[in-house]
C-alpha cells in the first residue's frame with residue numbers, strides 16, 4: 001500500500017477499506033507516515049466525508065493504537081459519561097454521585113481544563129486534600145466499595161488520536177464530524193466501560209453550533225459505540241449559555257454540591273436528569289425513563305447523593321466537611337458586580353467568551369503547565385431571555401487581582417447582547433435524545 005494512492009482515493013470520495021485505514025492510523029502513529037501526507041488525507045476526509053463503516057473502522061484502529069483498560073475487577077455494569085465540552089459544565093460531579101447512589105458503578109477517567117473549558121480534576125482539587133492520583137487498585141476498590149471514583153488519565157489511551165488531534169488542530173481539520181466522532185469514541189472505547197452516555201453540547205460555547213450538526217455527531221457516536229458492542233446513547237444539550245450560574249473551579253464544585261442539597265439551578269438539574277436516566281438504563285437498574293427519573297430525584301430528596309459525594313471525597317483523601325459546609329472552600333479576595341450598561345433583555349451570550357473570562361482571571365490554563373487559581377470565576381445573575389435594568393448586576397466576578405477583574409469585565413460585556421425585546425422563545429436545556437433505535441427531539 002502507498003499513502004499517496006490512499007490520499008488520491010479519498011480525494012475523489014473513495015471508500016477506504018479496514019486494511020487501508022489500519023495502514024494509515026498505525027503507520028502515522030509509528031512515524032512511518034509523515035505529517036504532510038496525513039494532513040492531506042485528513043483534509044480529504046473533511047471535504048469528502050466517511051460513511052459509518054469507515055468511521056467505525058477509523059475509531060477501532062485508533063482505540064487499538066495503545067492500551068485499553070480492563071475494568072473487569074469492578075462488579076456490575078460500568079457506565080461512563082462524556083461531555084463534548086462546555087462552559088460551567090459541572091455535571092460530572094453531581095451526576096456521578098446521583099447515579100452511584102442508585103447503585104450504578106461510576107468509574108471515571110477525567111482530564112484537566114484547557115482553553116475556555118474547565119476540567120473535572122481541577123475542580124475537585126479545590127477540596128482540601130482531594131487527589132485523583134490514586135493507584136489502579138485503589139480506584140477499583142473505591143468503585144466496588146462506594147460505587148464511585150474519579151482518577152486522572154494515566155494509561156496511554158488511543159495515542160493515535162493524541163497525535164492526529166494535534167495535527168488537526170493546526171491544519172483546520174477539527175470541525176469534521178467523522179473525525180470528531182472517531183476521536184472521542186476511540187478514547188471512550190479504550191476506557192473500558194460497558195455502557196457510554198454522551199452529552200453533545202450545541203451552541204455558542206460548543207464545537208457544534210447548529211442542531212443538524214450536533215444530531216449528526218450524536219448519531220455517529222451512538223452508532224460507533226453500538227457497532228463496537230457497547231450500550232451507547234446521547235443527549236444534545238444547550239451550550240448557548242453556561243450551564244448553571246457558576247463558572248470557575250471551586251465555584252462550580254459549590255454549585256454541584258448545592259444541587260445535591262436540592263438548591264438546583266434548573267438547567268443543571270435537567271442536564272443531570274437527561275444524562276442520568278440514560279446511565280441508569282445503560283446500567284440496567286431502571287427500565288424506563290420515568291422510573292430512572294424518579295430514582296434520581298429520590299437521591300436528592302433523601303440526601304443519599306450528597307452522602308455519596310462526601311464518601312467519595314473522603315475515599316480520595318479530601319475533607320468531607322467541605323461537602324456539608326461549603327464556606328470552607330477558599331474564597332477569592334474581591335467580589336465585584338458587572339453592572340448592565342443598558343436596560344433590556346439578554347438576547348445572546350457568546351458562551352466561549354464567558355469561559356475566557358474565567359481563564360483571564362486565572363481560573364483556566366493557557367498551556368498545560370499553567371498553575372491555576374481555584375478560587376476565581378464568575379457567578380451569573382442574568383441569563384438568556386432575562387430582563388435586566390441598567391446598572392443591575394449581570395454577574396459577579398470573583399478575583400484576586402483588580403487588573404484581571406477589569407480585563408474580564410470588558411470581555412464579559414462584549415459577550416452579552418442586551419436588546420429591547422427577546423423573541424427567542426423558551427430557552428431549552430435539552431434538544432434531543434439519541435439511542436441506537438430512536439431519535440427524540442424536544
Ligand code: URA
Nearest residue numbers: 165179180181183184
Ligand atoms: N474532543 C475530542 O476529543 N476530539 C475532537 O475531535 C473534538 C473534541
